[in-house]
Amino acid sequence: MLDQALSALLLQAGWNATLVALGAALLGAAAGGAGAFIFLRKRALVSDAVAHATLPGVALAFIVMVALGGDGRSLAGLLAGAAGSAWLGLLAVDRLTRRTRLPEDAAIGAVLSVFFGAGVVLLTVIQTMTAGRQAGLESFLLGATAGMLLEDAVVIALGAAGCALAVVLLRRPMTLVAFDPGFAASTGVNVARMDLAMMGLVMAVTVVGLKIVGLILIVALLIVPPVAARFWTERTDRLVAIAAGIGAVSGWVGAAISAAAPDLPTGAVIVMVAFALFLAGLLLSPARGVLAAVLRRRRFARRVHRRQGLLALAHDEPILEPLTRRLLRREGLLRADGVPTEGGRAEAAKARLDEARWAAMRARRDDAEAARYDGLTPIETVLAPDEIAELDRRLGPRAPEGA
Amino acid sequence: MRLRPARPTQPALVVERGRTLPDADAGEAALAVRGLTVSYGESPAVFDVDATFPAGSMTAIVGPNGAGKSTFLKAALGVVARVSGEVSVFGRPLEASRGRIAYVPQRASVDWDFPVRVIDVVEMGLWRGLGLLGRLTGAHRARAREALARVGMEGFAERQIGRLSGGQQQRVFLARALAQGADLHVLDEPFAGVDAATERAVVTVLKGLQAEGRTVIAVHHDLSTVRDYFGRVLLLNVRRIAEGPLDEAFTPETLQATYGGRLEAAGLGALAAG
Numbered sequence: 001m002l003d004q005a006l007s008a009l010l011l012q013a014g015w016n017a018t019l020v021a022l023g024a025a026l027l028g029a030a031a032g033g034a035g036a037f038i039f040l041r042k043r044a045l046v047s048d049a050v051a052h053a054t055l056p057g058v059a060l061a062f063i064v065m066v067a068l069g070g071d072g073r074s075l076a077g078l079l080a081g082a083a084g085s086a087w088l089g090l091l092a093v094d095r096l097t098r099r100t101r102l103p104e105d106a107a108i109g110a111v112l113s114v115f116f117g118a119g120v121v122l123l124t125v126i127q128t129m130t131a132g133r134q135a136g137l138e139s140f141l142l143g144a145t146a147g148m149l150l151e152d153a154v155v156i157a158l159g160a161a162g163c164a165l166a167v168v169l170l171r172r173p174m175t176l177v178a179f180d181p182g183f184a185a186s187t188g189v190n191v192a193r194m195d196l197a198m199m200g201l202v203m204a205v206t207v208v209g210l211k212i213v214g215l216i217l218i219v220a221l222l223i224v225p226p227v228a229a230r231f232w233t234e235r236t237d238r239l240v241a242i243a244a245g246i247g248a249v250s251g252w253v254g255a256a257i258s259a260a261a262p263d264l265p266t267g268a269v270i271v272m273v274a275f276a277l278f279l280a281g282l283l284l285s286p287a288r289g290v291l292a293a294v295l296r297r298r299r300f301a302r303r304v305h306r307r308q309g310l311l312a313l314a315h316d317e318p319i320l321e322p323l324t325r326r327l328l329r330r331e332g333l334l335r336a337d338g339v340p341t342e343g344g345r346a347e348a349a350k351a352r353l354d355e356a357r358w359a360a361m362r363a364r365r366d367d368a369e370a371a372r373y374d375g376l377t378p379i380e381t382v383l384a385p386d387e388i389a390e391l392d393r394r395l396g397p398r399a400p401e402g403a
Numbered sequence: 404m405r406l407r408p409a410r411p412t413q414p415a416l417v418v419e420r421g422r423t424l425p426d427a428d429a430g431e432a433a434l435a436v437r438g439l440t441v442s443y444g445e446s447p448a449v450f451d452v453d454a455t456f457p458a459g460s461m462t463a464i465v466g467p468n469g470a471g472k473s474t475f476l477k478a479a480l481g482v483v484a485r486v487s488g489e490v491s492v493f494g495r496p497l498e499a500s501r502g503r504i505a506y507v508p509q510r511a512s513v514d515w516d517f518p519v520r521v522i523d524v525v526e527m528g529l530w531r532g533l534g535l536l537g538r539l540t541g542a543h544r545a546r547a548r549e550a551l552a553r554v555g556m557e558g559f560a561e562r563q564i565g566r567l568s569g570g571q572q573q574r575v576f577l578a579r580a581l582a583q584g585a586d587l588h589v590l591d592e593p594f595a596g597v598d599a600a601t602e603r604a605v606v607t608v609l610k611g612l613q614a615e616g617r618t619v620i621a622v623h624h625d626l627s628t629v630r631d632y633f634g635r636v637l638l639l640n641v642r643r644i645a646e647g648p649l650d651e652a653f654t655p656e657t658l659q660a661t662y663g664g665r666l667e668a669a670g671l672g673a674l675a676a677g
Contacts, residue, residue: 040517172530179527180513183579185482186506186589187531188498230518234563239518 004260009253017259019153020145020212024251024270026160027209028221032247033167034201035222036229036240040178041195045105046093047202048219049112053089054082054207055119055215058140059126066131073136075152079159079207082140082215086203089115094196143214143267145258152211159208166201167240174198175236212255213267220271221247224278231281231288250274302327303376309333311355313340313348354379357391364394431494433458433587433618434479439488441471441478447486448474452643456620456635458493458586461613463623463633465653467662470640472622473509473591480506480589492587502531505585507576509592515565521575522560525551528582550581553611555604570601577605588612590621594628606632629653 009021038044061081062072072078089111096107123137136147176184177194185191202222209218229242254270261269286292301323309324310333319325319338328334333344340348357379372382379388434456441449449471456462464472477483479490481497492500505528525547526539533539551557554574564572573593580588588609594602609619609632623629629636629649636653638644638661645657 042514169535172533172535176527176530179517179519179524180508182477182482182508182512183506183527186480186501186504186508187583188501234518234520235523236517236519237523 002260005256009256016148016150016153017255019150019157020148020259021252021255023153023157023160024145024212024255024266025248026157026164026251027205027212028225028247028249028251028254028270028274029244030160030163030167030247031205031209031218031221031251032225032229032243032245033164033240034198034205035247036226036243037167037171037174037178037198038202039223039226039230039243040175040236040239041198043104043195043199044219044223045108046090046199047206047222049093049108049115050086050090050199050203051206051215051218052112052119053092053115054086054210055116055140056122057081057083057085057119058137058210059119059122060085062126062137063122063129066129075149075155075211078140079155079210082210083203083207085115085119086207087200090196090199090203094199139214139265140210141214141216142265143210143212143217143270145212145255145266146262148211156208156211159204163201163205163208164244166204167244170194170197170201171237171240179236212251213270214265217267217271221250221267221274224271224274225250228274228278228281231285234287246274246277250277306331307351307376310344310348310351313344314352356395357388360391360394364391431458432456432491433460433493434589434620435491436475436479437489439475439478439490440486441474441483441488442486443474447641449478449639450641452488452639454637454643454646456587456618456637458618459613459616460635461609461619461633462635462637463621463629464637464639465623465626465629465661466639466644470661472639475639476506476589476591476620476622480504482506500587503586505580505583505588507580507588507590507593509595510569510572510576515567515572517564519564520560521556521562521564521567522547522551524564524575525578525582528579531583546584547578547582550578551575553581554578554608568598570597573597573601574604577608581608585617587618588620590619592622592624594623594625626658 035044035047038047058078058081061078061084064081065072065074065077070077092111093104093107096102096110097104102110126137136144173184173189173194174197176187176189177191177198181191184194205222206215206218209221213221225246226239226243228246229239232242233239250270250273254266254273257273258264258266258269281289283289283291305321305324306327309319309321309328312319312324313328313334319328319334325334325338328344329336331343332341333347334340355375358373361379361383362373379391383391432455434454436452436454439449439452439454440447452475454475464475466472474483478485478488481490490497493503526543528550529539529543529547533543548557548560551560554577556571556574556578559567559571559575564575567575577590577593580590590609593605593609597605609621612619613634621633623633630653633649635646635648637646638652638657640661644661645652645654
């Protein structure tokens, strides 16, 4: 099974599997990129309503195609139906939010459940039909690549590529609207229309992704990549690019795993891969990660202990805190019996001088530099040497012997 | 009081070309607004306001809280929809003059945790000129840096905007407006919650803009500094109370009419006389 996954990963598993992996990667990139903007616009959950609103469209399209004498299996036809009802769902959320006093979360909840309920009813109706080949319709819920036709893979790959292109074209107005809608409007961007375009893009990604990821989990492919990307950057353009990359890797790897284990729903596998990438960021990100935060707190606590220990030494006070003693001893500033070493006395005098200089500066000025006093920052990093000399003159003979 | 029919479907309003506004004869008007009415719900936030801002002037919009100062500006720039009213910018319809306007929103209106650096925000001021496909050139980047230097923030270009003080954030917004290279600068409460040094820096930049012949309009809430910073005022309390040069429009009588009893209570009556 590992062999199979590996060969699918390396595009060695045959033309069909290769195209599915490519389609899934493109879909992931488009979803990550489009998702980044709704994440930044703080409207991530609208995509959940849109996704669930595709179900009645899929079912209706099937019924219509069968009624017209087909077998109801045309992916393009099913996706067209999905797009139609998703658009209705989107407009419903938009209108409910704009035209009534209903908050957006309530509008989303109402639209999501009503459309999904209608879809389930229609699916039940379909099960009683004798004509058509209904097998496979349920794969739209959780996604499946097993038994996917070549032409299906082409439809998905082309659709995903189109969505990715739209993300590239609209990146600037979408960024403006997400960051500062007032400013965006003042430069002539139609904010309401751009919001609708953003949601239309999300809808397109959702529809294209129905077959592979499924409507229940597509929201995860839209949201998890940008949230994961947020750990790694403070720039919008990079956030979008990283989210697209995480989405692409998730789609690719997920499709490969699913090729090796056809019983697993593809959508779930893809989302689990994306989640693993999210976890990596959560733990390892240098700026926003959990581990980095723990390390920063520890480092800060140690700086506080060291400084307070040195000041205690300077004032000939005993140090009782075990951590403080340990830190100073490790630096060779303190002997085991609590008496400072030569170096310890020098460092203590330096800390005391620093405090005295800060006190003199705070007494004299109330400007931005003085406001940076935190009891830890050495004054040399804030003031120029001549300014410090000036402070020392003010301190006069009372200035303690410095290092 | 004139009442104009509502025109809700066509917010972008138009003064036919060539037709001058009756109150715009004092040189070209940078911004002229007629009969502007805006409402949130049933009661108007701004009602039937006429105002003219001559090119090259520096005007404070003054009024009590909830007087519709910000709403007036947003509606004039098409940021919020108007119920009725006409707007022209440098004698042309608003939409035709977008490229000549720079708007600085209230600082509180954006999410400062947004993944964007100082220089990125300033460069947003250049995007309009780029279209969907254009790329930022070296000249663009130099212009953004220059704008940042003008507000004294060149050392902060790479910093994420959430890691700035309130005053620094205001300077970044101003730098974005400068990068736009606009002729009409419209600022919403640029001095709200900023430190004294930033207030001085912002005033210096605004006066510099006026010296270059540009027009400045700012919502301002500190009556005591109106005389130092601005040449004209628009006193607003849902309706227009007074408008014009300080000598004419910024008087104890007009302030009394704008603030009612609140002015006396705040002991600010003497300010206008000074």
